Amino acid sequence: MTDLPARAIETTPEHPWPVRHLSAKIAEYVHKMPGVWVEGQVVQLNKRAGMAFLTLRDVDADVSLSVSAQPRVLGELTEGAHVVVHATPTFWSKRGTLQLQADEFRAVGLGELLARIEHLRRVLAAEGLFDADRKVALPFLPGVVGLVCGRDSKAEHDVVVNARARWPQVLFEIREVAVQGVRAVAEVSAAVAELDADPRVEVIVVARGGGSVEDLLPFSNESLVRAVAACRTPVVVAIGHETDAPLLDLVADYRASTPTDAAKRIVPDVGEERTRVTQARTRVRAAITQLLRGEAERLAAVRSRPVLARPENLIEGYELEVARLRADARRSVADTLRAGAADVERLAAQVRALSPAATLERGYAVVQRVADGAVVRSSDEVAAHDRVLVRVASGRFEAEVVEPATPRATT
Template sequence: MAETPQPRRLAERALDTTAENPWPLRLLSSKMSQYIDRMPPVWVEGQVVQLNRRPGAGLAFLTLRDTAADMSLSVTVHPRVLAAVTAPLDDGAHVVVHAKPTFWPKRGSLQLEANELRAVGVGELLARIEHLKRVLAAEGLFDADRKVPLPFLPGTVGLVCGRESKAEHDVVVNARARWPGLQFETREVAVQGARAVEEVSAAVSELDADPAVEVIVVARGGGGVEDLLPFSNESLVRAVAACRTPLVSAIGHETDTPLFDLVADYRASTPTDAARRIVPDVAEQRRGLAQSRDRIRQAVRARLRREEETLAALRSRPVLADPYAVVSRREEDVAAARLAATRTFSWRLERAAGDLDALRGRLRALSPAATLARGYSVLRSHDGDVIRTAGDVEPGDQLEALLAEGRLVVEVQGDPDG
């Protein structure tokens, strides 16, 4: 008789499962349900989307979406819980929900069962925004030195706006009226509601990555405080702060001040104002060019006129009327100076000649040659020494006698001392 196969022993923990000993799906779903059932109720914050109220139904359904990330959960709400909410719960409404997480094993879905729902009031939201504003300001995200100057004439403008919105029309039409042919890279996104933060952030990042886009404009036609709440979202504000392309904010009216305006490089009061800011007015530039050309022309003409007057004044001077007059006058001066120099030089030569004759006479009078001419002679020994006394020679010495004309050789006779 064949033995009855024993049932497989399943692992107690998920870590103990193997390919040879896996858990059945029903066991995993059961364990997930047990784990989630042990979770206590929790307060959750988010935005309401896809609220579905069916008359006579025991439950209402809505989707609670995160205000900064693409995440959502289904929520079931009893009609009496909805009835207790005094504020209108339209799509995009900001709420906090007290709910118990529930896992449905058959569908494999997770949802929240809400037992209390509260709309977040405008005052509370504004208080949160003010706190976030102080935090971001302390980080330096609103500092003026972080602002990037807008280009004078961008070739391509990135435009983030609502789908088929008047803001898009105002920016494009007014900008092209000022500078025809301006190119736009347009991203139509949700500019209010639950998807605004995600879509605007993605559009700004995409345009920032495009090297052809030189300036980005984020535009919408104003709105109430609730409509502009996405533009004070921390995630969106930080995305704009990280943008390297100059960015213009045109999302509110003059009195609206979402945090998006503070972090942008330039805040325009309206989409039309943004159009005027991103490009110059071609007509105004042409007028300025014409005025500059006229000023240059007038300056050149005035300079030519002054130079002509200066040239005429120079021509009227005597030196230019008769150029040889100056030379003629200087010629007479040069002749007189030459004559004076010649006379002075001749006089100095004559005086020097007289002085030279006098010196020559004195030299001759003092010269030994003049003495010799008077009959005297000079005796010198064979060594050339001059004989001054008789004791300088001895008998028989031959001496040289220098005469006025010629010389003689003489011999000493007898005793020179006798």
């Protein structure tokens, strides 16, 4: 083969690197890396042919690396131990695998782990993840309960059996996962997220029985705590016993002391609810009976009043008053009419006295000329042979003037 490109960026489809060359380049690059301190958990520990081989898994994510070491370097370490390892990366060209060659192991002590958890607790508390106003109220009677627990665990039995003893119709969506060890964080987080995405699930219970502080460490893991904090569905946590306090307890919407306590919290007791309903019905019935009795007594008291015993009493007084007013009105009208009649009679007498008819009745007459109807007031107003109309008290007649008389002077 012709000369190979010196750098990877110079390779082309016409001038590629052979696999052996790339593997050698990677090995060369990795060989330049210095030793590094790595933290993780020991799994799959095997000793053979005078060497120890193990897998070092990340405590938070599903990531692992192969490690080899002299057995004497391991000391008393066992699977599941939380360690800090000083190792040198090595790339095996033929197999194309990366491996760490460890020369020192240090176990992470319980005190240091607890100190880390306390520091994480303060950080999360400062972010407000543990605040009471973030807590969501649990439903009174969920139709479906999501349960995250260990495989064939007593915690599952305690939750399911006690919940169904309280409310037989409750349904469960159960996710059995690892609740300790290196897979616990990933599996519990995935199960919680799956149940939170199910619209039928109204509350999620994360349950585990008691255990050592090391066994409960996954439930203080930051990624799991944040996964529960992000849930829209209310979460009930029942991890360990009364004295255990992983960080998951602080972020959950309700912290149960035991799985049995969680079962009592997520569903009501059907017997107790029936008793409450019976008591409530009794109280309501008694209240209604007392109300009706009181109203009946008040109605009887109202009916016993004289005005209702003899309702006509209420109007008799008004009837008498109306009769009196009517009599007064009649008397007043009669008096007014009598006075008016007397006035009319008096005025009529005055009119009659002043009337021309009265004068005529005394023997006087009214003379009018027939020609023009003018009243004759003097003899000078008529001439001989004039026709006149004479009006007397009881009629009238015509006459002819024979000769007007000479009017007499008056003194």
